[in-house]
Amino acid sequence: MxxxxxxxxxxxxxxxxxxxxxxxxxxxxxxxxxxxxxxxxxxxxxxxxxxxxxxxxxxxxxxxxxxxxxxxxxLMPRVDQEVVALLKRARKAVTVALVSNATTQLDSDLARQGLDVLADAVVNTAHIGVAKPDPRVYLIAAERVGAPVHRCLFIDDTAADVTAAREVGMTALHYREPEESPRRLLSAPRSPGSPERSIPNQLRGRATLGILANPHQHPVAVFARRSRRRAARRPGRFRRCGRSVA
The missing domain is CATH 1.10.150 (DNA polymerase; domain 1)
Structure with a gap:
């Protein structure tokens, strides 16, 4: 993405x-x-x-x-500036983790395109020894933002990775087209019977919102909301989890 x-x-x-x-x-x-x-x-x-x-x-x-x-x-990949803007906006309120099936060059690649400042944590599969759709990738991503998997939303352009995220307990969306707006993807109504139906309703009361993307070396993101007690006093606000960089 x-x-x-x-x-x-x-x-x-x-x-x-x-x-x-x-x-x-x-x-x-x-x-x-x-x-x-x-x-x-x-x-x-x-x-x-x-x-x-x-x-x-x-x-x-x-x-x-x-x-x-x-x-x-x-060669350098095209950066989706709409996603960049979305992540920058999200990071003002939540923790962001980028997760990618990538080689050991990911950190330098992100820095070369000015993307290394978009996240609080980077989960590079080359550093953890397993790659999506291995369930351990999703568990590590959730751990990095300090949230249980059932409070994470996963977005990926590979169906197998989306399925794996659901199997570990994450809410997941399949990003099908590069032209598809991330905002529209998050807000669009789902067809009856779809496992992605009513995503906004599923997120109510959750502690974490996350976006994860697929490579070749495409990163991911995870966001964390305030605790319920504090969120009740300040609706819609989020807490920032401790930072961790892969």
């Missing part, structure tokens, strides 16, 4: 470097290649080195392969 892949030019890298379509994606994002990188078994540098080695034959030399991987690494 916060950052959108692929970016313009991503699909053109193979063609520009004389490679069969899909060569780079197959080398980088095959589960057996990507999973070790997003669970911290290998570093981002090691991951990109293995991708370079994998495409060297197709490129004709290691030098050409390195050039392809360098060009790919230099």
């Amino acid at each position: 916060l950052r959108h892949w692929p970016v313009p030019g991503h699909a053109d890298l193979d063609r520009l470097h004389g490679l069969p379509a899909g060569t780079l994606a197959a080398a980088a994002f095959t589960p057996s290649r990507l999973h070790p990188a997003i669970t911290g078994k290998i570093t981002d540098e090691q991951w990109r080195s293995t991708v370079t080695a994998d495409i060297a034959e197709a490129c004709g030399s290691m030098d050409r392969a390195r050039a392809v991987v360098t060009a790919w690494s230099d």
Whole structure:
């Protein structure tokens, strides 16, 4: 939700470097290649080195392969400014945690695009050893904001991750289109029988509101409300939980 892949030019890298379509994606994002990188078994540098080695034959030399991987690494995802504005507004009242299936480069990537100031906590799966949809990711995210999972709202663009969030007890929404407004997603009425029906009503009295997003390296967020006793005195206000950075 916060950052959108692929970016313009991503699909053109193979063609520009004389490679069969899909060569780079197959080398980088095959589960057996990507999973070790997003669970911290290998570093981002090691991951990109293995991708370079994998495409060297197709490129004709290691030098050409390195050039392809360098060009790919230099691409930056599009930042959704509406989500940025929403998170900035939310952070004035609540704790925000960004959660991402990401490599060890996530922190520097966020800083490079000025996104490292949007959250009180970052849960990078490369630092915790498990990736969505592993239920432990959601439990860790809730722990980082000091709230039980049943008081969290999860939003993701991958159906499997949304299902996993519901299975651990979170309320969850499936973000289906990059053009879909986060505000409209949160407020839109759900069809009868939908597990996402009446989301605003489900959130009443909850302690935490969260938005989590899917990568390739797309982050997430979790917000925490005041305790019920204090909230009763100041309706609609929120307390800020202690900060924790992954």
